[in-house]
Amino acid sequence: MTTRPWIVVRRDNSTLKPVPEGPPPAPVAQRLRVRYAKRGRLRFTSHRDISRAVERAVRRAGIPVAFSAGFTPHPKISYAGAAPTGVASEAEYLEIGVTAPCEPERIRADLDASLPPGLDILDVVAAHAGSLADRLEASAWEMRLPGADPGLATAAVEKFLAAGHVEVERLTKKGIRRFDARGPVLVLRMADPVMGGSSEGTGGTAGQAAGHSCVILHMVVRHANPAVRPDDVLTALRRVADFAPPAPPEVTRLAQGPLDERTGEPADPLGLDRDISRGGEAGPVGHVVGDL
Numbered sequence: 001m002t003t004r005p006w007i008v009v010r011r012d013n014s015t016l017k018p019v020p021e022g023p024p025p026a027p028v029a030q031r032l033r034v035r036y037a038k039r040g041r042l043r044f045t046s047h048r049d050i051s052r053a054v055e056r057a058v059r060r061a062g063i064p065v066a067f068s069a070g071f072t073p074h075p076k077i078s079y080a081g082a083a084p085t086g087v088a089s090e091a092e093y094l095e096i097g098v099t100a101p102c103e104p105e106r107i108r109a110d111l112d113a114s115l116p117p118g119l120d121i122l123d124v125v126a127a128h129a130g131s132l133a134d135r136l137e138a139s140a141w142e143m144r145l146p147g148a149d150p151g152l153a154t155a156a157v158e159k160f161l162a163a164g165h166v167e168v169e170r171l172t173k174k175g176i177r178r179f180d181a182r183g184p185v186l187v188l189r190m191a192d193p194v195m196g197g198s199s200e201g202t203g204g205t206a207g208q209a210a211g212h213s214c215v216i217l218h219m220v221v222r223h224a225n226p227a228v229r230p231d232d233v234l235t236a237l238r239r240v241a242d243f244a245p246p247a248p249p250e251v252t253r254l255a256q257g258p259l260d261e262r263t264g265e266p267a268d269p270l271g272l273d274r275d276i277s278r279g280g281e282a283g284p285v286g287h288v289v290g291d292l
Helices: 040-044 047-061 104-114 150-162 230-241 271-277 285-291
Strands: 006-010 016-020 030-038 077-080 088-098 119-126 138-146 167-172 175-180 185-195 213-222 250-257
Touching (some): 047 104
16 A cells, blocks of 8 residues: 555645645754865866755765755755855855754764865854854955966056946846946955966866966955856956956955954854854854954
8 A cells, every 4th residue: 555645634624735744854953064165176066066965975974964844855954155166165154954963073074074075174163153144244265367467467456446336247047237346345456476387276277387477366355246256356357457367267265254354354254153162152243253
């Protein structure tokens, strides 16, 4: 005899609602916040494929992940502030709900061992206060421009910073969207140019020709809607100064988190959870990020 996939229960005198058979899923006993890196060739992996790889790794590592209710339960894994496909990152974040308390360091080691090289688990902490997504206020980026002229790049950066508004456009699923690429950029500066050589070790593009100069731009961009991405800033540099590097840029997200007003850089978004785990007290993130 075939088991029914669901039963019908009466909610009131006129409405019948199907519900799954069996007991409800186990509740979430703990939330774990995870920082991971997307390096090397894995930077070309789509977010959907990364989420599938993480789900497989969670099962392989034996992590007691919690599931949603309903006819198609899903693991309670959520992502915040994912970098675009094609961009390397040292600061990607996700949160896992588990049905039993876990030791964060053991979860870090087991999950890292279960993922392919290039998806590397850097840190795991037990979640305590607030929303992780709300802490991700800004990102720090490194953009390497192989073969670009340092003098032209410097002039383009100066013109961009002097502009009050630089409109760019991007093709989205809903068509062409126009927005200001200048306002959210809090920091844009030239780093010391380097001579050629592959940046594969830091998540950049391999195969940069030896002996060629490489301009490096460091930028801090406040998260906005729509998000201003490094390629939007490069488009803005072309618009204000006709600056067009001869090769595709190599982009790496270095950090993302609450904006530290003293340094102008993103702070550690997991610092507050880590401090509470050590016996500290939660405070307003926007005011104490410099102390994390």
